[in-house]
Structures are given as C-alpha cells and as structure tokens.
Amino acid sequence: MxxxxxxxxxxxxxxxxxxxxxxxxxxxxxxxxLKILAFGDSLTAGYRLPQGDGFPEQLESRLRAEGHDIKVINAGVSGDTTQGGLARLNWALADQPDVVILELGANDALRGIDPAITKQNLDQMITLFKEKGVTVLLAGMLAPPNLGAEYGEQFNSIYQTLAKKHAVALYPFFLDGVAGNPDLNLDDGIHPTKEGVAIIVDRILPYVLKVIN
The missing domain is CATH 1.20.5 (Single alpha-helices involved in coiled-coils or other helix-helix interfaces)
Known part of the structure; x- marks a missing residue:
C-alpha cells in the first residue's frame, strides 16, 4: 500500500x-x-406536603429508579383553574419541556364553572403545547357528584373528547384509587397524602412510560 x-x-x-x-x-x-412538565393545580404542586413528597418529585424518583434520566418540573399552582393555566402557559414553556402532563380542571368543577369554558381552555392549551412540539399526556378529572348529573356528564366528557380530537394520550382520572379514601387524603378530604401520591404515580406511570417511549 x-x-x-x-x-x-x-x-x-x-x-x-x-x-x-x-x-x-x-x-x-x-x-x-428530556424534561416532563407537570402542569396543573394543587394536586400537582404538592399541597401541604413536605419537599420531595409531591407528585413531580415522586414521579421523577420512580422514572429514575427504572433507568430513565428524566427531570420532572413542578409547574403546579394551588387554586389554579384552566383559565389560570392558559394565562401562564407561555411562562411554563420557557422550561422547554419535551412532555407535559396536563392536570387541570378540578378547581373549575369545584367552582361550578361552565364545562364549555373548561373545555375551551383545555382545548387551547393542548393546541399551544402541540404547536411547540410538546407531547401531551392529558390527565382527566371528575366533577363532584353534588353538582348534579347534568353538570357531571358535561364536565366528565371533556377529557375523552379532547384526547380524541387532538390524538393525545389520556389518563382518565388523575385521582384514581385515591379519591374518597380518608387514609390517602389530608384532613380536607381533597388533597392526597404522600401515600396517596405514591398510588397516583403507580397508576399513571405506565401511561408516562408509553408517552416517553
């Protein structure tokens, strides 16, 4: 050569x-x-829980334990409605997330806000996230039964309708396995304890893994 x-x-x-x-x-x-934005209200924020016990922290710990080097950003604001979430969405996008867990609507139902307004706000948020290239996992919510069957039917159908419209992943009920159980909620009967959050993470984890994979 x-x-x-x-x-x-x-x-x-x-x-x-x-x-x-x-x-x-x-x-x-x-x-x-890879960053996941936990975008929601007090259920996401970790209301009255010590640092590290909230949903974003527990979810991140579980993901890392399974070998995923992922950061879960806590973008929960206690008391936030879907209107409040829509108003601060651009601020949240500054973190440049890859995935968002959109958990809003509980406070709309507690305040008896017209489901049509809740649906419109969530619709706009999903649209904006998708326009920015953010993958959406929509976390559903159920209306309190004391608001009546008609309100419940209108509200509860929002999440499935929007998930189908936008072709995004849906976790049907964020508080599945926790709502109504006094052993898994604080004394207000609404917000989960550390143990309650752990169950939420257990149940939503397969959906999160499917989205990130």
Missing part, C-alpha cells in the same frame, strides 16, 4: 470515529435533557 493511500484511509477512519463520537455524545445529551 502506497503512502498516499494509507494517509487517505487513516483520514477516513478518523472521520468515521469522529462522527461516531459526536453521535454518541448527542444521544447522551438528549437522554439527559
């Missing part, structure tokens, strides 16, 4: 190695940069 050909082969080999290293670094950077 002449000297010129040998140099060319060495140069080509070096270029291939360089590209492989760049690709590996890029893949590792993506894994480290």
């Amino acid at each position: 002449n000297q010129g050909l040998r140099c060319k082969l060495q140069l080509l080999g070096g270029c291939v190695l360089f590209l492989l290293v760049v690709n590996l670094i890029g893949s590792q950077a993506w894994a480290k940069e």
Whole structure:
C-alpha cells in the first residue's frame, strides 16, 4: 500500500470515529435533557406536603429508579383553574419541556364553572403545547357528584373528547384509587397524602412510560 493511500484511509477512519463520537455524545445529551412538565393545580404542586413528597418529585424518583434520566418540573399552582393555566402557559414553556402532563380542571368543577369554558381552555392549551412540539399526556378529572348529573356528564366528557380530537394520550382520572379514601387524603378530604401520591404515580406511570417511549 502506497503512502498516499494509507494517509487517505487513516483520514477516513478518523472521520468515521469522529462522527461516531459526536453521535454518541448527542444521544447522551438528549437522554439527559428530556424534561416532563407537570402542569396543573394543587394536586400537582404538592399541597401541604413536605419537599420531595409531591407528585413531580415522586414521579421523577420512580422514572429514575427504572433507568430513565428524566427531570420532572413542578409547574403546579394551588387554586389554579384552566383559565389560570392558559394565562401562564407561555411562562411554563420557557422550561422547554419535551412532555407535559396536563392536570387541570378540578378547581373549575369545584367552582361550578361552565364545562364549555373548561373545555375551551383545555382545548387551547393542548393546541399551544402541540404547536411547540410538546407531547401531551392529558390527565382527566371528575366533577363532584353534588353538582348534579347534568353538570357531571358535561364536565366528565371533556377529557375523552379532547384526547380524541387532538390524538393525545389520556389518563382518565388523575385521582384514581385515591379519591374518597380518608387514609390517602389530608384532613380536607381533597388533597392526597404522600401515600396517596405514591398510588397516583403507580397508576399513571405506565401511561408516562408509553408517552416517553
């Protein structure tokens, strides 16, 4: 083999190695940069829970325990309605999330807000998230029974309707397995304890894994 050909082969080999290293670094950077935005109300914020016991922290711990290097951002605001969420959505997008768990609507129902307004606000939020390239996992909510059957039917159908319209993943009821159980809720009967949050994480985790994969 002449000297010129040998140099060319060495140069080509070096270029291939360089590209492989760049690709590996890029893949590792993506894994480290994956961010999930927990965008909701007090149920997301960790109302009256010590630091580390709330939904975002427990979900992040579970994901990391399963080998996923993922950051879960707490974007929950206690008392927030869907109107409040819509108003602060652009601020939340500054974190540049890859996935959002959209958990809003409980306070709309508690205040008896017209379900048509709740639906419109959630519709706009899902649209805006998708326009920014954020994958949406919509977390459903159920209206309190004391508001009547008609209100309940209108409100409860919002989440499935929007999930179908926008072709996004739906977790049917965020408080599944926890709502109504005094052992899993604080003394207000509404907000989950640390143990209640753990059950929420257990049940929503398969949906989250499906979305990120």
